[in-house]
Amino acid sequence: MTLPKTMKAMVTVGHGGLDKMVFHEDWPRPGPAHEEVLIHVGACGLNNTDVNTRSGWYSKAVTEATTGGAFETVNDDDPTWGAAPISFPRIQGADVCGRIVAVGTGVDPARVGERVITDGWLRDADDPGDMNKTGYFGSERNGGFAEFTTTPSSNAVAINSDLTDAELATFSCSYSTAEGMLTRAALTAEDTVLVPGASGGVGGALVQLAKRRGARVIAMASEAKHDDVATLGPDLILPRTPDNLRAALGTEKITVVADVVGGPYWPQLIDILERGGRYTCSGAIAGPMVELDLRTFYLRDLTFTGSTVIPPDVMTNLVRYIEQGEIKPALAASYPLNQLREAQAAFIAKQHTGNIVVIP
DSSP: OOOOSSSEEEESSSSSSSSGEEEEEEOOOOOOOEEEEEEEEEEEOOOHHHHHHHHHTTTOOOSOOOOHHHHHHHHTTTTTTSOOOOSSOOOOOOEEEEEEEEEOOTOOGGGOOEEEOOOOEETTTTTTOOOOGGGEEEETOOOOSSSSEEEEGGGGGEEEOOSSSSHHHTTTHHHHHHHHHHHHHHHHTEEEEETTTTTTTHHHHHHHHHHHHOEEEEEEOOOHHHHHHHHTTSSOOOOOSSSHHHHHHOOOOOEEEEOOOOOOTHHHHTTTEEEEEEEESSSSTOOOOOOOOHHHHHHTTTTEOOOOOTTHHHHHHHHHHHHHHHTOOOOOEEEEEHHHHHHHHHHHTEEESSSEEEEE
16 A cells, blocks of 8 residues: 555543543654554554553552543652653554554565554563563554554564454453453363453453353343343353342352452452452452452462563464454444544443444
């Protein structure tokens, strides 16, 4: 294709509300540097990282639930997940599906034309296992809320699938986050896993990926979404926040809790874990500040794992699962790129089941 000099892009200009995202019709198109590729974006998914970074929620000065609005108490020294200031302007968006249309030096020209999805984790090429040397696509470098984007060649993962670009754009962040959590928790077919927030992007991915491992899966979601959640294949669905979770579970023995919700309900999630159980977490959309009785933690021999930087092989495995039809997309809605504000407002409202994407 003939590459234009400019492109459409939604550009985040600072921390704050939805008004901090500004649409441009003639933003300079990037070009691939050494060992990078240029991707013509077919679709880009939304995720909580984009919302939290824009709003400043990652600052330790913020103790509220994720809302997507501006936080007046944000500490400018630590407003990102990486505990370092982000630079603006920034094109966010980590979940790209598209085609490679140009390559930089050091990349095989035969890659032009490949259909790819993006691995969001930017790693040190000489030391890919060092978590301290990682960044995130759409945070530490420009991402996919644009017609074109560049990324290291190793982060553009070729995929062969009949799914649409919009469907494929639902996988990168949500499903890799979920698979990373289950990997950290060492989930097996011997486990019963409880998944709060199962109607969300990561929650729904947790349900599917846990079932793929052969585990028994108990999902929690608002009752209005139970029919949608049922299509993901959980063994049992409970209300979002039962008054007495232990009673609601009956004879179920929970060995793993996979959580991205947190908030005031969190103590009940910990209390129902079996002795030797594991709690894994990669989010706190209902609030980051929780109350823990340390006696529950140590007397029950529990293991807690945080999960942010995923093992390098997770995305490779995820693409294989997609290509083999072992997991399916949960596409809730598509919006044009110039309506990203409206798309994020819908994403924040959490009335949907699954993932939302934008189309340049």
